[in-house]
Amino acid sequence: MLEIIIVEDNVEQREFLREMISRYVSFEELDAKITLDTASPDEVMEYLKENNNGNPHLYFLDLEIAGEKVSGFKLASTLRENNPFDEIVFITGHQDLSLLAFEYRVKPLDYIIKENWDNVLASVRKDIKLTLKSIEKRNIVDTKIFVYKIRNQYFNIPINEIYYFESVINKPNAVIMRAKNQIVEFRGSLKKIEEYQKKDFFRCHKGYLVNLNKIASFDMNLGEVYFNSEKTIKCLVSTRKSRDIVKILKKF
Amino acid sequence: MIFKLEYLEYFINTFIVILIYFSLKKSLTPSKLLLGTLFTFIITFLTASFVRTSELLDVILVIGISFFYKMSSEKNNNSAVLFMISSVYVTMINSMVYLITYIAVNFLTLPKEEILVWTGTGTCFFILFTIYEIETYRPVFRIFYPEYGYYNYKSGIITVMFTLICILSSSRFFFDYNQLQLSIIEFVIIGTISLVGYFNYIVIVNKESRDILLEQQKQESIFEKHVDDVKTYYQEILSFKHDYQNILQSLGVRILKTGDEDLIKYFNEITKFSGDVIDSNDLVKKIDVIKDVALQGIIFSEAIKAQKKGIDLKLSIPEEIDSMGSLQMTMTRIISILLDNAIEETEKISGKYIELGMISYGKQGLDIILRNKIGMENSDFERWFEAGYTTKGKGHGQGLAIVQKIVQEDNRLSMQISKNDDELSFIVRVENDC
Numbered sequence: 001m002l003e004i005i006i007v008e009d010n011v012e013q014r015e016f017l018r019e020m021i022s023r024y025v026s027f028e029e030l031d032a033k034i035t036l037d038t039a040s041p042d043e044v045m046e047y048l049k050e051n052n053n054g055n056p057h058l059y060f061l062d063l064e065i066a067g068e069k070v071s072g073f074k075l076a077s078t079l080r081e082n083n084p085f086d087e088i089v090f091i092t093g094h095q096d097l098s099l100l101a102f103e104y105r106v107k108p109l110d111y112i113i114k115e116n117w118d119n120v121l122a123s124v125r126k127d128i129k130l131t132l133k134s135i136e137k138r139n140i141v142d143t144k145i146f147v148y149k150i151r152n153q154y155f156n157i158p159i160n161e162i163y164y165f166e167s168v169i170n171k172p173n174a175v176i177m178r179a180k181n182q183i184v185e186f187r188g189s190l191k192k193i194e195e196y197q198k199k200d201f202f203r204c205h206k207g208y209l210v211n212l213n214k215i216a217s218f219d220m221n222l223g224e225v226y227f228n229s230e231k232t233i234k235c236l237v238s239t240r241k242s243r244d245i246v247k248i249l250k251k252f
Numbered sequence: 253m254i255f256k257l258e259y260l261e262y263f264i265n266t267f268i269v270i271l272i273y274f275s276l277k278k279s280l281t282p283s284k285l286l287l288g289t290l291f292t293f294i295i296t297f298l299t300a301s302f303v304r305t306s307e308l309l310d311v312i313l314v315i316g317i318s319f320f321y322k323m324s325s326e327k328n329n330n331s332a333v334l335f336m337i338s339s340v341y342v343t344m345i346n347s348m349v350y351l352i353t354y355i356a357v358n359f360l361t362l363p364k365e366e367i368l369v370w371t372g373t374g375t376c377f378f379i380l381f382t383i384y385e386i387e388t389y390r391p392v393f394r395i396f397y398p399e400y401g402y403y404n405y406k407s408g409i410i411t412v413m414f415t416l417i418c419i420l421s422s423s424r425f426f427f428d429y430n431q432l433q434l435s436i437i438e439f440v441i442i443g444t445i446s447l448v449g450y451f452n453y454i455v456i457v458n459k460e461s462r463d464i465l466l467e468q469q470k471q472e473s474i475f476e477k478h479v480d481d482v483k484t485y486y487q488e489i490l491s492f493k494h495d496y497q498n499i500l501q502s503l504g505v506r507i508l509k510t511g512d513e514d515l516i517k518y519f520n521e522i523t524k525f526s527g528d529v530i531d532s533n534d535l536v537k538k539i540d541v542i543k544d545v546a547l548q549g550i551i552f553s554e555a556i557k558a559q560k561k562g563i564d565l566k567l568s569i570p571e572e573i574d575s576m577g578s579l580q581m582t583m584t585r586i587i588s589i590l591l592d593n594a595i596e597e598t599e600k601i602s603g604k605y606i607e608l609g610m611i612s613y614g615k616q617g618l619d620i621i622l623r624n625k626i627g628m629e630n631s632d633f634e635r636w637f638e639a640g641y642t643t644k645g646k647g648h649g650q651g652l653a654i655v656q657k658i659v660q661e662d663n664r665l666s667m668q669i670s671k672n673d674d675e676l677s678f679i680v681r682v683e684n685d686c
Contacts, residue, residue: 073570098566100609104621104679150681151613171663182670185659185681 002032002132003055005047007075008062008091009039013114017060020121025128032058032128041075048082057086058109058131060124063102064093076106084154085138087131091120146197148177148186155184159200163227164235165193165209178233204237204245218245263296264372265342268379272338275383277331314339314414336414342379343417344442347435349374354432413445476545479552486536535567542573542610550584551608554591558606563598565591568609573618579664579682586658586665587620589651590678594624597676601627617664617682626676655680 004021008014018037025032036047044059059079063072076088090102090111099111109130112123144159161180167190168174175188190209194201201209210225217226220242227233237245270288274280295313317332353370417438500523507519535555542548555565576583594606609621659665659680668679 098568098607098609100566100568100607100621100623101570101611102568104609104619105611151616151683168660170661174663174666181672182668184668184670185666 001055002030002128002135003035003057004032004060004128005035005044005057006037006060007039007041007044007072008037008060009064010062011039014039016117017124021124021128024125030128030132032132041072044075045078048079056131056135057083058128059086059088060091061088062091073102073105076102076108080106081152087127087134089124089127144200148184148188150184150186159197159211160213162211163214163233164211165190165201166235167207178235202245202248204241205235206238208235208237210235212248215249218249220246259296259300261372262299263292264376265346266295266299267292268376269335269338269342271383272341272379273331273335275386276334276338280383340413340417340442341382342375343438345378345382346371346375347439347442349378350432350435351439354435413442416441416445472545475549479545479549482552483536490536535565538567538569541569541571544573544575544580544583546580546584547573547576547587550588551591554588554595558591558595558598561595561599562604563595564605566605566607568607571612573610573612574614576618576682579662582658582662582665583620583680583682586655586680587622589655590622590680593651594622597626598624601625615684617684619682620680621677622679623675623677625674626671 004025006014006017006021008017014037018034022034024030025034035051036044038044038047057079059076061072061076072090076090079086079088087109088106090099090106090108091114092099092111093114102108102111110123110127112120112127114120145156146159146162147154147156149155157177157179163178163180166176166178168176168185173187173189174185175190175193177184177186190203190207194203194209200211200213202212203209204225214227215225216228217231218224218237219226223237223239223242224234225237225245267288270292271280271285274284274288314332314335317335350371353374504519504523507515510516535552539548539552539555542551551565551567558565591606591608598604598606603625605624607621607623609619609623611619611621613619656667659667664683666681666683668677668681670677
């Protein structure tokens with residue numbers, strides 16, 4: 001069951017939200033329930049400590065709790081750190097605010113601007129449905145993902161979006177991941193990744209670990225593998241590994 | 253004159269000293285090599301026929317070189333010191349190899365000459381290795397370089413070492429000790445003096461960096477004052493705008509009371525325009541959560557630069573950002589380059605704003621996130637990191653490469669770049685190990 005938690009310091013608005021959500025949930029017979037509505041972030045933390053039952057959560061958080069912007073951010077960051085799979089939706093009165101830091105740190109499902117209450121309710125309903133759907137999806141589909149850690153946060157990416165991993169000169173404990181539309185540096189070593197991902201990845205060079213599924217072509221003379229037809233994404237292959245990679249690619 | 257193995261040793265020793273000397277001077281060319289060989293022959297011949305000890309000739313050489321460079325107008329005349337370093341280094345290696353060879357062959361009971369040959373070969377190997385890898389070991393030699401007048405004491409230490417070795421080596425003609433004892437004594441003396449010299453060096457470098465730090469603090473306080481001044485001016489302008497808005501509002505009420513429709517219409521038009529001007533964001537207030545003056549300053553000036561081009565720099569900094577410490581200069585550089593790039597990029601498209609977010613993790617570090625929209629012609633993300641790829645004119649587009657280089661050189665920094673539809677995000681992470 002999905003537990004819905006509302007944090008909003010304006011009593012009137014909170015009651016209204018609770019009323020509308022519970023009516024919606026019971027009308028649509030959704031597997032969800034409002035388990036807590038409160039004005040205080042501390043109460044949320046206490047509730048979570050006491051009710052650690054493994055249920056997924058959906059939070060509706062007011063960003064400006066008790067006039068202080070920080071507490072909303074702190075609460076959301078802590079929630080995210082504690083459970084990476086819970087969904088968080090921000091509700092804010094400020095239309096023109098940049099929420100970049102929130103988006104990045106908390107990865108909210110949505111943020112809703114309190115302007116037109118009809119729109120707010122529509123968004124709330126949409127978010128509940130989305131959350132339920134993603135829970136369902138999580139239980140069924142098991143796509144291969146790669147998990148990496150930056151600070152204390154875990155990030156994941158489907159393996160079929162990764163082109164290759166690269167070691168970093170001067171930094172023995174760092175790895176750069178080159179993936180579709182992104183380049184990320186994190187702490188780790190090619191050797192460890194290679195150990196865990198033996199099936200899909202191949203160490204074709206001292207400094208590179210390539211995703212075999214993503215290789216488009218291989219130039220033996222130049223000693224380079226390419227990951228797209230324009231040959232713009234590429235990495236080096238050592239002479240020693242050239243023959244191995246030809247063999248492996250033939251099998252693939 | 254009868255040929256003796258000792259002469260060969262003289263020859264090899266002098267020759268490798270000259271080799272090291274030239275490679276330290278970065279002038280090891282074939283012609284110099286030839287000259288060196290010729291020179292070595294002469295020296296060996298002189299030594300063998302008259303002096304019978306190479307150290308005396310070394311001393312004469314050093315004096316000669318010093319004299320020559322004093323005469324010549326070359327400013328950076330550390331040649332004498334370099335020569336002495338080479339000499340000391342060769343003696344050191346020689347002693348070390350001798351000791352090792354001695355211990356190794358002691359059980360095999362080889363004749364004295366053979367030990368000498370082995371020592372020579374070993375030393376040669378070491379020296380060739382040193383020359384081959386001279387750039388790697390240059391910092392070690394550099395401890396003794398008198399690059400600034402400041403470190404003149406280094407040449408002093410070298411000279412002391414050199415003199416001691418010369419005296420020691422020459423003294424074997426008066427005292428009766430063998431090559432083994434000599435090697436041990438030389439080894440210990442060079443080791444001790446090097447250590448003392450190294451600690452002295454550390455003390456002096458420490459003092460120098462303290463001086464630099466003091467100077468930096470002084471500059472920072474000046475800079476801080478400057479930023480404060482600018483902020484005060486900005487605040488004054490803001491309060492003026494605020495007053496002006498108040499005046500307009502009360503004027504509006506009066507005008508409304510007159511009922512003159514033409515006037516009301518005209519007034520509304522004017523106030524709509526000034527409303528846009530007045531409605532500037534409260535940058536000063538938002539920027540105050542950044543406690544690092546340099547960072548604050550650079551963001552402030554970039555924000556004003558952006559504003560002039562009609563771009564809104566939206567800040568998203570939910571918590572206080574502490575001083576950057578030793579990373580201050582690096583971070584200011586990175587942020588200014590990234591913001592400049594973003595401003596240049598955003599200028600070309602509609603819906604002009606750039607978002608800058610900062611998340612503090614206390615002592616553990618900081619994340620800086622920059623997000624902006626990109627135009628169609630720059631959407632080919634995959635090509636950006638190809639060498640020389642830029643859609644701008646000559647001299648532009650180096651920014652990204654520079655930032656990448658800075659980040660890769662510092663162990664505390666890492667970067668993430670990602671593209672999502674027409675949005676581009678940069679994340680620079682600072683991770684202090686603690």
